[in-house]
Amino acid sequence: MYGQLSNSQQQAIIRPIVKKDKDRRHVENWRPISLLNVDYKIGSKALTARLEKVLPEIIHENQCPYVKGRTVFDGLKFSNQIFQAV
Numbered sequence: 179m180y181g182q183l184s185n186s187q188q189q190a191i192i193r194p195i196v197k198k199d200k201d202r203r204h205v206e207n208w209r210p211i212s213l214l215n216v217d218y219k220i221g222s223k224a225l226t227a228r229l230e231k232v233l234p235e236i237i238h239e240n241q242c243p244y245v246k247g248r249t250v251f252d253g254l255k256f257s258n259q260i261f262q263a264v
Contacts, residue, residue, distance in 0.1 A: 183218070184217075186215050186217075187215045187217050187218045187221075189215070190212040190213060190214050190215075191212070191213040192210050192211070192212050192213075193210070193211055193213060194208040194209065194210055194211075195208065195209060195210075195211050196208055197209060230246060233245050233246075234246075234247075240253075240256055241253075
């Protein structure tokens with residue numbers, strides 16, 4: 179089907195793995211990891227690469243997340259400028 183993920187692409191296998199240097203007898207020392215279909219990963223990476231090109235034009239310059247080259251510190255700097263202007 180065009181435009182939809184296949185059944186295998188919609189599924190994940192969840193496996194618990196032990197945290198580094200932790201006692202494996204305690205459940206809080208384990209974390210789940212999802213094993214996804216390779217097709218899904220490739221498609222996700224391709225979509226991310228395409229979005230990366232247009233996000234700076236779509237997301238306002240005062241918003242920092244998800245845009246390459248912008249950091250949380252840019253947002254803090256902008257907030258500081260606003261508070262100093264008041």
